[in-house]
Amino acid sequence: MTHEKLETAKLGELAFRGATAAAASSILALAAVYAVQMTTNSWESIVRFGWDFVTGTAWDPVSDVYGALPFIWGTVVSSLVALVLAVPLSIGLAAYLSEVAPVRIRRIVEFFVELLAAIPSVVYGLWGIFVLVPFVREHVQPFLQNTLGFLPLFQGPPFGYGMLTAGILLAIMILPIITSLTREALHAVPIAQREASLALGSTRWETIRHAVLPYNKSGIIAAIVLGLGRALGETMAVTMVIGNVPLISPSLFMPGQTVASLLANEFAEVSGGLYLSALTELGLLLFGVTFILNVVTRLFVPLVSRKVGGAAEGRRQLT
Amino acid sequence: MNLFEQRRVNENGRAGSVAVGSRAMTLGSAAVAPAPAADIAEVSSSMRAASGASAGAAARAQTSTAPIIAAENLRTYYGHNEVLKGVSLKLPQRSLTALIGPSGCGKTTFLRTLNRMNDHIPGFRVEGKVLVDGRDIYAPDVDPVLLRRRVGMVFQRPNPFPLSILANVTWGLRGHGLSRKEQRERAEESLMKAGLWDEVKDRLKEPALRLSGGQQQRLCIARALAVRPDILLMDEPTSALDPRASTKIEELMLELKKEYTVVLVSHNMHQARRVSDQCAFFLHGEVVEYGPTEQVFENPQDERTSAYVSGRLG
Ligand SMILES: Nc1ncnc2c1ncn2[C@@H]1O[C@H](COP(=O)(O)OP(=O)(O)OP(=O)(O)O)[C@@H](O)[C@H]1O
Ligand SMILES: [Mg+2]
Numbered sequence: 001m002t003h004e005k006l007e008t009a010k011l012g013e014l015a016f017r018g019a020t021a022a023a024a025s026s027i028l029a030l031a032a033v034y035a036v037q038m039t040t041n042s043w044e045s046i047v048r049f050g051w052d053f054v055t056g057t058a059w060d061p062v063s064d065v066y067g068a069l070p071f072i073w074g075t076v077v078s079s080l081v082a083l084v085l086a087v088p089l090s091i092g093l094a095a096y097l098s099e100v101a102p103v104r105i106r107r108i109v110e111f112f113v114e115l116l117a118a119i120p121s122v123v124y125g126l127w128g129i130f131v132l133v134p135f136v137r138e139h140v141q142p143f144l145q146n147t148l149g150f151l152p153l154f155q156g157p158p159f160g161y162g163m164l165t166a167g168i169l170l171a172i173m174i175l176p177i178i179t180s181l182t183r184e185a186l187h188a189v190p191i192a193q194r195e196a197s198l199a200l201g202s203t204r205w206e207t208i209r210h211a212v213l214p215y216n217k218s219g220i221i222a223a224i225v226l227g228l229g230r231a232l233g234e235t236m237a238v239t240m241v242i243g244n245v246p247l248i249s250p251s252l253f254m255p256g257q258t259v260a261s262l263l264a265n266e267f268a269e270v271s272g273g274l275y276l277s278a279l280t281e282l283g284l285l286l287f288g289v290t291f292i293l294n295v296v297t298r299l300f301v302p303l304v305s306r307k308v309g310g311a312a313e314g315r316r317q318l319t
Numbered sequence: 320m321n322l323f324e325q326r327r328v329n330e331n332g333r334a335g336s337v338a339v340g341s342r343a344m345t346l347g348s349a350a351v352a353p354a355p356a357a358d359i360a361e362v363s364s365s366m367r368a369a370s371g372a373s374a375g376a377a378a379r380a381q382t383s384t385a386p387i388i389a390a391e392n393l394r395t396y397y398g399h400n401e402v403l404k405g406v407s408l409k410l411p412q413r414s415l416t417a418l419i420g421p422s423g424c425g426k427t428t429f430l431r432t433l434n435r436m437n438d439h440i441p442g443f444r445v446e447g448k449v450l451v452d453g454r455d456i457y458a459p460d461v462d463p464v465l466l467r468r469r470v471g472m473v474f475q476r477p478n479p480f481p482l483s484i485l486a487n488v489t490w491g492l493r494g495h496g497l498s499r500k501e502q503r504e505r506a507e508e509s510l511m512k513a514g515l516w517d518e519v520k521d522r523l524k525e526p527a528l529r530l531s532g533g534q535q536q537r538l539c540i541a542r543a544l545a546v547r548p549d550i551l552l553m554d555e556p557t558s559a560l561d562p563r564a565s566t567k568i569e570e571l572m573l574e575l576k577k578e579y580t581v582v583l584v585s586h587n588m589h590q591a592r593r594v595s596d597q598c599a600f601f602l603h604g605e606v607v608e609y610g611p612t613e614q615v616f617e618n619p620q621d622e623r624t625s626a627y628v629s630g631r632l633g
Contacts, residue, residue, distance in 0.1 A: 103441070190478075192476060192478040193478065193480065195436065195474065196474070196478045196479075196480065196539070198436065198439070199434065199467055199543070200467070200468075200471070200490055200491030200542065200543065200546055201464055201465065201467040201468030201546055202464070202490075206493060210490075210493070215481060
């Protein structure tokens with residue numbers, strides 16, 4: 001390489017570094033600006049209501065009283081229902097794909113899982129309205145009422161629209177992300193761990209259950225937390241099936257409303273003032289929670305890759 | 320005798336009764352079909368209870384001359400790649416057989432066919448026979464899980480679980496129907512046999528990964544012994560260790576071969592010579608020479624063997 005060429009290469013390198021650094025910092029700046037702006041815009045509401053904002057149950061734009069508890073409740077409950085349904089299924093599916101499935105079946109199933117991830121939210125919502133809601137109303141809710149009806153969770157009239165349906169729909173929507181991240185986590189478990197277990201006369205199931213899954217617990221937790229983040233923020237599909245009534249009820253059959261669905265419903269009609277400020281504070285709340293969840297996962301994930309970094313040698317599948 | 324029945328007759332049994340013995344007989348025939356693990360564990364423990372010391376001695380006398388492992392014209396394939404090209408070997412009981420040979424000649428492959436660890440590799444195929452106690456371990460009615468309880472394995476790199484020392488040793492005892500106390504005793508016994516007890520007895524609850532490499536490897540040996548195998552397969556168990564740790568494990572092998580049938584893959588000629596009773600020289604998937612270690616090293620019959628052991632080959 002001639003001297004000039006070397007110089008040009010150096011320049012290119014510098015330019016590249018500059019560009020990437022700029023891109024990276026602009027994202028940081030964007031997030032910061034976003035947080036600051038949302039805080040200023042919701043300041044009026046923050047000052048006015050303080051903690052009452054998150055503990056209050058009345059949401060009344062007419063008399064300018066804003067308490068967001070029903071929406072927080074709706075968000076948390078629908079997301080929890082989704083997690084309860086999706087986590088075992090996703091982990092089971094991931095374990096099957098990574099440890100058991102023959103290559104051909106694995107490819108097919110993975111294709112469908114990825115497909116699920118690619119479907120737009122509004123399509124899920126439509127499917128929810130036309131398929132899931134009637135199905136839940138006619139089959140799932142009567143069944144639950146007959147078998148587990150003694151629990152407050154499953155009491156009340158079967159509307160179809162409500163927390164349960166929202167939870168089920170969310171579960172389907174977060175299944176792909178939890179599954180693929182869990183699979184990734186299992187992939188990072190060294191083959192030597194599996195062989196150690198098998199060589200001791202453990203069955204394949206025992207090996208998955210006791211050697212493979214626990215080895216990368218934090219990776220799996222990260223997958224779940226990211227799935228939760230997705231569920232908390234999901235707007236469109238949930239809005240379409242949850243019923244949009246700000247209720248705090250122990251029953252999953254009752255309608256509810258989430259923070260995200262409230263925002264989607266009411267931002268169109270807001271005029272300004274305290275109302276806008278309160279809505280913005282809700283947005284800030286959601287932003288904060290998602291942000292914290294992501295930070296928490298980041299704290300987990302480097303730990304995972306460090307732990308398995310040296311052991312990535314054997315990535316052979318165990319079938 | 321059934322592959323999984325005979326395993327325990329040499330163990331010091333508790334006082335047994337005749338009824339238990341007859342139960343073992345009926346269960347024994349049931350064990351021909353793949354039976355749940357608990358049943359087999361029961362068979363072995365009732366056998367243990369039933370057989371007195373004399374029966375154990377008789378069984379030993381009866382089998383000591385017969386080979387415990389016999390490969391008959393064994394061919395293995397990874398896809399279309401034929402790795403073992405007709406290996407026939409008889410390995411006698413309670414002795415140490417070393418497998419030597421240049422890299423890639425199929426030693427590990429051979430070793431792993433003995434406990435069916437290669438079953439999991441897509442495209443792997445076996446032709447010919449591997450007999451353990453006269454029973455074909457690739458027969459359809461043999462459960463590889465139970466086979467592996469009899470044929471333990473120690474790997475090239477120490478691979479403890481990221482758990483406590485104690486949990487590592489008792490890992491394989493799940494489903495053996497042992498109480499906590501029995502498991503603990505078994506762990507102590509195994510750690511002693513692996514020559515690790517004195518070093519770890521005060522810190523059994525500590526993470527195994529905190530041990531040194533050599534200690535980890537002995538822990539892996541203890542872990543394998545806890546399941547009470549008869550056969551122990553060791554694939555270059557010292558190649559990842561420093562000389563002192565290696566020496567410790569070599570000494571351990573000399574102890575182990577009194578009680579177990581040990582098959583050792585080694586790249587270290589000195590080690591193979593020091594610890595083994597028989598030695599098999601593998602080359603390109605075939606056994607070129609197999610005989611008493613003395614002879615293979617001092618007076619090899621094949622030119623290629625003498626080239627290899629003297630360091631002129633591979
Ligand atoms: N999982 C596998 N898939 C495909 N081919 C394999 C696999 N394992 C081993 N082989 C092939 O089988 C042949 C023998 O390998 P093997 O590991 O048995 O040799 P080895 O004698 O143990 O060598 P080394 O002394 O280096 O450990 C090699 O050519 C190798 O490429
Ligand atoms: Mg090898």
